[in-house]
Amino acid sequence: MSGHGGTIAPPLGLLAELTHRCPLACPYCSNPLELEARTTELDTKTWSRVMREAAQMGVLQIHLSGGEPASRRDLEEITRVAHDSGLYTNLITSAVGVNAARMQALANAGLDHVQISIQDSVPKEADRVAGYEGGYRQKVALAHEATRLGLRLTINAVIHKHNIGRVAEMVALAVSLGAQRVEIAHVQYYGWALKNRAALMPSRADAEAAVAKIEALRREYQGRIVIDAVTPDYYARLPKACMGGWGRRSLNVTPSGRVLPCHAAETIPGLEFWSVRDHPLGEIWERSPAFTAFRGTSWMKEPCASCIHRERDFGGCRCQAFAMTGDARVADPVCHLSPDHGRVAELAATDGEQAFAYRGR
């Protein structure tokens, strides 16, 4: 049940979207369709305060993300403040525009972990999806640099119909780059990805083949690289526990300082988000209307309210429920118990050739 009155456990992680600026234009970008402008971004001092408040409230990990976080010249300083506050710092980068000197400066600032996105194992295809010529080459170079500096490295590959046949090649690429961990994440269809759904959605047969392939790759690479997979949930029977439950594990701060339960939460109309400009982070986590709206289980309707899985998956994803049904309080239609479940297969089948709508272009 949603607790009120100071008994709410603190989040473990904070995703800091330092900026929405990015040289790449991936058609599945998790940033909102309405990108926040540079002029609205929080300054260094405010981000530093957010880092300190996060550490005080019990947050363990800071994910420095964007857009491309290195688009901000104060990334090193923010990293240093986070590190000095005792936080574990994770850089989520496209690698484009991050040279060896910058990587060294970030390592000196106390960076713990680097996560580099790749769009494909085939350079030309990777650059086409990113909408950026020469990006692949820069990613490979930065991965080598991170490894050379002794930083832990994750390679993050987003999977869709154009690269789903090359899961094995992408894992092999991650191993050759010295990564200890690779994320094989099927596109999650919100925002830009929703707009590009027909251009990205793999077939059920391809999605199932990829899931089986990942199982085989885990056995093949046992002890050499960890493969974490985000499942293709349009083809699932049970929904994912999105974010580990709304307002339970993590929070997201946008470039302008609004605090969200997840990066897509602004797609749900009527939610009231508070800003770090106006409130301390701890107060936002415990009391802001957007966080209390779907925290716990008391907001649920049937079939969720009496479901034995309600504390496991928390009704699935609120943003997906809204995107598919127009009501954020119903069960995620990915769930086979949802009366709207039939719609999911229908939406997944809206196949056909569609050109990419590139992010921000």
Next chain:
Amino acid sequence: MSEAIKITPESKPMLPRGVRLTENPQQGWVLVAPERVFKADGIASVILKRCDGSVTIGQMADEFAAAYNAPRDRILSDIISLLQTLADKRLLDVAP
């Protein structure tokens, strides 16, 4: 390309950069790693605190057997089991 690590009594385990044992009032002892947080309660934190690359697992077992007045064989297998799990997740290195 790295090979899988096999943990033995002669291994000198060490937490690599990017895998940290930390304590805070809200969570207690936790091992913080890339996109992961593991509770490190009781004996786990005691073991992980010794993983600095200077001590073999055999030496740790000697030490803990004396300190906790417990059977060494059992302690040794517990340490190896914990550290092999972490090594398989690429969260542990061994010193040369």
